[in-house]
Amino acid sequence: MSAVLCWFHQDLRLSDHPALTAAIASGKPVIPLYVYDAKTPGKWAAGGASKWWLDQSLRALDADLRALGSQLIMAAGRADEVIPALAKTHAISDVYAHTHHEPWSRQMQQNLASRLTSEGIGFHHSEGVLLWPPGSALSKMGERMRVFTPFKKSLYRLGRYRPIAQRPDHILAPAQWPESLTCDALELVDHRTGWHKTLIPHWTPGEQTAQAMLSRFIDQAMDDYKSLRDFPSLEATSRLSPYLHFGEISPLQILNAVEAVTDLDDNRGAEHFISEVVWREFSYELLDQRPDMPEAPLKEAFSRFPWVDHYDHLLSAWKRGETGYPLVDAGMRELYATGWMHNRIRMITASFLTKHLLIPWQEGEDWFFDTLVDADLASNSAGWQWVAGSGADASPYFRIFNPITQGLKFDASQYVRRWLPELNGLSDDMLFDPSSAPPALVEAAGIRLGETYPYGLVDHASARQKALDAYEKIKAS
Numbered sequence: 189m190s191a192v193l194c195w196f197h198q199d200l201r202l203s204d205h206p207a208l209t210a211a212i213a214s215g216k217p218v219i220p221l222y223v224y225d226a227k228t229p230g231k232w233a234a235g236g237a238s239k240w241w242l243d244q245s246l247r248a249l250d251a252d253l254r255a256l257g258s259q260l261i262m263a264a265g266r267a268d269e270v271i272p273a274l275a276k277t278h279a280i281s282d283v284y285a286h287t288h289h290e291p292w293s294r295q296m297q298q299n300l301a302s303r304l305t306s307e308g309i310g311f312h313h314s315e316g317v318l319l320w321p322p323g324s325a326l327s328k329m330g331e332r333m334r335v336f337t338p339f340k341k342s343l344y345r346l347g348r349y350r351p352i353a354q355r356p357d358h359i360l361a362p363a364q365w366p367e368s369l370t371c372d373a374l375e376l377v378d379h380r381t382g383w384h385k386t387l388i389p390h391w392t393p394g395e396q397t398a399q400a401m402l403s404r405f406i407d408q409a410m411d412d413y414k415s416l417r418d419f420p421s422l423e424a425t426s427r428l429s430p431y432l433h434f435g436e437i438s439p440l441q442i443l444n445a446v447e448a449v450t451d452l453d454d455n456r457g458a459e460h461f462i463s464e465v466v467w468r469e470f471s472y473e474l475l476d477q478r479p480d481m482p483e484a485p486l487k488e489a490f491s492r493f494p495w496v497d498h499y500d501h502l503l504s505a506w507k508r509g510e511t512g513y514p515l516v517d518a519g520m521r522e523l524y525a526t527g528w529m530h531n532r533i534r535m536i537t538a539s540f541l542t543k544h545l546l547i548p549w550q551e552g553e554d555w556f557f558d559t560l561v562d563a564d565l566a567s568n569s570a571g572w573q574w575v576a577g578s579g580a581d582a583s584p585y586f587r588i589f590n591p592i593t594q595g596l597k598f599d600a601s602q603y604v605r606r607w608l609p610e611l612n613g614l615s616d617d618m619l620f621d622p623s624s625a626p627p628a629l630v631e632a633a634g635i636r637l638g639e640t641y642p643y644g645l646v647d648h649a650s651a652r653q654k655a656l657d658a659y660e661k662i663k664a665s
């Protein structure tokens with residue numbers, strides 16, 4: 189009897205997996221497959237943090253599949269070569285997958301579709317990564333959108349794109365399994381640097397943890413989400429971003445779980461939370477409209493922005509969390525230690541890089557892409573362009589985050605003390621700007637500026653003015 193293949197990608201879960209459900213409904217044995225491709229994405233191949241997460245996530249998915257009488261077949265290479273070859277040797281009649289959205293991957297899916305079709309093999313793909321396929325939310329004139337609020341309203345008006353798919357309780361195995369690589373053989377974890385070890389205490393990848401974290405968030409944090417989400421010292425957000433990126437939970441599962449306990453019209457916390465999930469949809473919409481978004485500014489004028497020329501030492505101080513601005517440094521250290529950074533701090537660190545230091549946003553985007561466990565081509569590039577001012581519906585350019593007042597406004601002293609214990613002797617009023625604090629008090633706090641903690645790399649007020657002047661140049665040109 190022939191078998192069918194379910195091609196997993198950014199959907200490493202078993203519940204609410206329409207492609208898997210359709211594969212099982214064929215009545216034929218199902219071969220679950222993951223193809224790791226380190227080459228085709230080029231510079232957007234998974235970074236260090238993502239690879240560690242992927243390694244853990246594939247192991248979790250394989251264990252979950254084995255509990256249902258199946259297993260995950262792992263391969264390396266180009267999916268449009270690996271899958272047709274497997275199809276030949278294992279009498280595959282059909283391939284099921286969710287629609288891919290990253291530009292390189294979408295291209296790969298198109299190549300695969302035409303190859304399979306020409307060989308008489310069915311290729312079925314459906315939306316399983318987003319709430320709605322990009323291009324669904326349209327303006328009243330029927331046009332695609334680049335402004336968030338009308339996009340969200342339009343998406344809400346559409347209602348549900350599909351019903352939730354049930355988790356299977358058994359998956360029919362083929363008479364003979366194809367050969368599979370082991371997870372170790374994929375070499376996702378870099379044992380030479382051992383950096384992944386710092387991530388281990390902070391995260392447990394996999395579908396089961398994603399569900400548990402969603403329940404915890406709904407029970408304990410959702411109602412206050414709108415008022416507390418900007419305070420980095422609190423655990424007031426869901427931390428579901430890596431689980432969403434790898435598809436260990438679907439946005440539809442999140443929406444359903446939230447609506448099962450509350451009404452979005454009456455619960456500001458819940459509505460704001462879903463609205464953030466829709467920002468993810470919006471990022472994918474923008475990437476679909478502009479596949480060059482990870483590299484090129486959406487606003488053309490920004491291609492002439494006068495970035496500084498020689499910035500290696502500034503960039504490396506930013507990456508290491510040694511800018512002399514504690515809120516920025518705490519964020520960069522949190523990122524390196526945990527693979528995650530609070531959203532407000534992402535905005536502040538990104539603004540500091542692009543506006544205080546005048547370093548091209550693509551440099552920060554690359555670093556985030558390598559070090560974030562939730563590194564996501566769409567959300568990361570949209571986030572960087574939003575902060576830099578070059579994006580669709582971007583933050584107005586003159587909104588230059590002040591890393592001192594933001595710390596006070598969002599009560600971030602506990603957060604800074606956690607990541608910069610060397611500043612613990614400073615009182616809260618001096619904590620966000622040690623360079624301007626009275627030297628005697630800094631010394632009394634056990635800090636030697638320039639030795640135990642750096643002076644500010646730039647002066648806030650003059651850096652801000654320089655950024656505004658730089659913007660005037662492109663506005664005028």
Ligand SMILES: Cc1cc2nc3c(=O)[nH]c(=O)nc-3n(C[C@H](O)[C@H](O)[C@H](O)COP(=O)(O)OP(=O)(O)OC[C@H]3O[C@@H](n4cnc5c(N)ncnc54)[C@H](O)[C@@H]3O)c2cc1C
Pocket residue numbers: 417425426427428429430432433461464465466467468469471529530531532534535538556560562563564565567568569571572575
């Ligand atoms: C410069 C910059 C880079 C970013 N890079 C990424 C990235 O690579 N991957 C990523 O998932 N998010 C990125 N974000 C968006 C956001 O910071 C994270 O999604 C959020 O901090 C994740 O934490 P959470 O899961 O607790 O979010 P919550 O506040 O609990 O929000 C729930 C979910 O909504 C989505 N979401 C929330 N905010 C945004 C947003 N602004 N844009 C898109 N989706 C959002 C995420 O999937 C998130 O898990 C970036 C933001 C900025 C400013």
